[in-house]
Amino acid sequence: MTQFKLPQAGTIEISPSILSADFAKLAAEIADVEAAGVKMLHLDIMDGHFVPNITFGPPIVAKLRKCSNLVFDTHLMITDPEKYAPRFIEAGSDHITFHIETVSDPVAFVEHLHSLGVTCGVTLNPETPVETIEAVAPLCDMVLVMTVHPGFGGQKFIDEAARKCTRIRQIVGDSVRIEVDGGVDPTTTPTVIEYGADTLVAGNAIFGQADRTAAINAIKNAYPTN
Numbered sequence: 001m002t003q004f005k006l007p008q009a010g011t012i013e014i015s016p017s018i019l020s021a022d023f024a025k026l027a028a029e030i031a032d033v034e035a036a037g038v039k040m041l042h043l044d045i046m047d048g049h050f051v052p053n054i055t056f057g058p059p060i061v062a063k064l065r066k067c068s069n070l071v072f073d074t075h076l077m078i079t080d081p082e083k084y085a086p087r088f089i090e091a092g093s094d095h096i097t098f099h100i101e102t103v104s105d106p107v108a109f110v111e112h113l114h115s116l117g118v119t120c121g122v123t124l125n126p127e128t129p130v131e132t133i134e135a136v137a138p139l140c141d142m143v144l145v146m147t148v149h150p151g152f153g154g155q156k157f158i159d160e161a162a163r164k165c166t167r168i169r170q171i172v173g174d175s176v177r178i179e180v181d182g183g184v185d186p187t188t189t190p191t192v193i194e195y196g197a198d199t200l201v202a203g204n205a206i207f208g209q210a211d212r213t214a215a216i217n218a219i220k221n222a223y224p225t226n
């Protein structure tokens with residue numbers, strides 16, 4: 001059973017993506033953002049099939065679990081999430097996000113993930129229409145809107161993809177988080193929040209900077225309410 005819970009909707013949260021961190025010293029990298037006060041950590045899992053890149057699997061997640069109390073926001077960019085999600089949960093993932101393009105019965109999969117004690121999210125690629133997630137999105141705890149083509153950090157933000165947040169917010173209401181992933185930085189933050197996002201994944205904008213606390217504060221200072 002998962003230890004750490006996705007913060008309830010209603011707050012803006014930052015989920016730093018370790019894809020842009022130094023993989024040779026991950027524990028220290030994570031401690032750095034944890035000390036800066038974030039609650040979530042975004043783990044990008046890539047299998048070389050669904051996306052043209054490979055990252056890491058459950059054994060690394062299990063090791064990281066021992067050195068962090070952050071909510072492990074696990075983004076599965078893999079062709080077979082139904083097979084591997086239980087292994088990530090066993091390793092310490094608190095939240096599982098799967099791609100709508102990879103699952104034949106998303107409603108059943110969401111129910112299964114909830115029965116395993118985790119929160120879950122459904123995500124869609126920049127070119128995937130919102131209609132594909134319309135039925136399952138209200139059952140999820142979060143919808144993840146890809147604002148770059150998945151596979152690599154440091155890509156340019158796709159505004160047209162981010163605009164989908166507005167329609168998704170109409171579908172899910174206020175109790176489901178909307179996360180944006182790709183090219184989120186202090187410049188694009190006001191835009192995504194205006195579109196209805198409340199959960200901001202940032203890789204390069206945090207781990208690509210020398211001072212992670214300053215980088216996180218720069219994003220926070222870009223919230224339109226501040």
Ligand code: DX5
Nearest residue numbers: 017150151153154183203204
């Ligand atoms: C891309 C990943 C992202 C990535 C974002 O496939 O899903 O989480 O780390 O990186 P930035 O914030 O650098 O665009």
Ligand code: ZN
Nearest residue numbers: 044075181201
């Ligand atoms: Zn991601």
